[in-house]
Amino acid sequence: MTIPALPLPPSRGQDWRKWRQGLFGTPLNTVITLLTLGFLALVIPPFIRWALIDATWVGTSDDCKAGTGACWAFVTTKINFILYAFYPPALHWRPMVVAVLLLGLLAFTALPRSWHPATILLWIAVPVICWILLAGTAIGPTVPSNQWGGLPITLLVAMVCFAVAIPLAIGLALARQSNMGGLRTLAIIFIEVMRGTPMVAILYVAMLILPMMIPNGQLIDKIGRAMILIALFWSAYVAEVVRAGLQAIPNGQYEAAKALGLGYWRIVGLVILPQAMRMVIPAMVNLAIGFLLATSLLAVIGVFDLLNAAKNSTIDPNWLGFYDEAYFVAATIYFVICIIGSRYSLWLEQYLRRPA
């Protein structure tokens, strides 16, 4: 066990020295390096052989069964199904536009330049446009929501629920921090119940109980029901992050604002929240990544999100059992989105640390 070295910026000339030190610095280190290399030699060549050398790139499932490697022919055949599930193939441009719109909105929001109130309007407008586009309300032919699926649904549910959860969460966090016992108790009960329950249970509540709780509740479609409860569920998690931000604001800020004669809502809205939210943005991004991954739980209640579409692409009788490839593609899509998100979060921390 060596001491973790001080993170000094390595100069160019010392780069090779750092590597030599890190790989062969001590006898023990050399042994570890050799053992690790041996392990890699066991793992990597078979994978390369499976993925590239022995892979079947074009053909039918029989060609794939004859080969021993990966079946990328399956992926090229099924990629539309994995991305859009049961959406009518003739109208695939719609979910494609939706996915592009949503990813574009994410990219736009990621730029600190676009953090102003008008962006909130975009977050309301874009999901509505996406919903209309998927349903085909104005442009026909209409597509019922049980045929929606794939990546656009994963993105839509994750983004809309997160966007709805944030204002709810701010309210919950303020309630939990307030000096009003009744309000505080309500907020604590809600947050702790939500945080203590597995998401699967929440989805079952959406499926089985929500239709019973509201008159004509069965008229809300499955995706809508799930979204209502997921937004409530996530708001509890976001509330705890917001609360951490509120607690990090020194009391002097509050006292100074009070001394200026501001009322509670002005103090919170103009002084406390802007600082608190700025502090928790990186944590929020990490939370959002977790939420995007958690959206895959929709598969449990039979919504055809990206993961469920990938799973169901493997039970086509013509292409039976290529689950390695299907999961590989789905995992890659999730991984790319999330790794960009986590790198962005790291960059953001640096960016926000700059003196304003």
Added chain:
Amino acid sequence: MTITAEPGLPRPGLLAKIQTWWGPRPLAQALLVFGAILLFWWFGSNTLETMAKAGIVPGFGFLSRSANFEIGEAMIPYSSADTYSRAILVGLLNTIKVAILGCVFATILGVTLGVARLSGNLLLAGIVRWYVEIIRNTPLLLQLFFWSALTKALPAPRQAISVGDGAFLSNRGIFVPGLIVENVSGLGWLAILASIVAGIVAIVLLKRRDKLLLKTVLFILLGVVAVSGLALALTGTTTRFEVPALAGFNIRGGYNLSPEFAALLTGLIVKFSAAISEIVRAGIESVDRGQWEAARALGLHNGTIMRLVVLPQALRVITPLITSSYLDLTKDSSLAVAIGYPDLVNVINTTANTTGQALEALAILIGVYLTLNLSVSALMNQYNRRVAMRGMGMR
């Protein structure tokens, strides 16, 4: 940010205390709380109405009816003639089983990976880093589907892949050597329970007196195990160590982990070992470098520094985080329902579908998880209160 009460001395009396706690705007708050209750009452009455339309009698009476469904694996004897409450208990025990094993193995693997990440060997640290990145940035459910497909694609028992000499991987499950304990009498169970309680009491008492050393804890644990073993031997329990072996068309002996259980356990271990390795790394790196340097100046060796100086401080960061990881693991074990392992959620789901008593069934489910979560949170808060301030010159 807390809004402090008006300055001045606190007034005495219970009523004043309650008033202070309730805070300003008492009427508006009362209305709000009343509104929340009203909303739930409205939800409830709607639910009852819908149930009445469907001809379902609300209440927990169904628990004593016979379940009429099979459960793939159970730790206690169960047949489809048993009651719903027993079926739910079977599910709960299955959840507890996978959660405990998952926590233990995820910790072992996670600590190993965390240490590997800190080893100073660039290659090993890099590999662990990529492992963690890949595991963290793909959905757990996807990983579970993958493991589930993998365990189903294993060869039949006749062609089972053998690991070493005593473990087999096959599509009927995974077979590992194990200790088989049979004919445990009620007296034996009592003895085990008594020795565990005695062990806990001893630990609590020693902790009160601040005489708790790691050696003592290990000694107490060994004592509990020894007493339990002795009690079992005296009450006529037979134990034997079995190694699985191929017999006819199946493998017999040892422990048989069903494919679903093996897939779920593997998925949970892999996912949470990545999380725990990051927690361990962050905890050890949170200890200031000056601590290492000061300890080295005293002439201590690296191992000693780690054990006596760094770890005790790192544990303050690690313990709360790892506890919340354990809770997450337990909650995520509910994904079992998607790969067919009969855990609590799976059984509750079947119950809700067969009886139509969705509200009651889900109330039981949420109640169980909440109880677990709140009790662990309470313990954790106590730990934080005791430990967070230690060594800062205040007790």
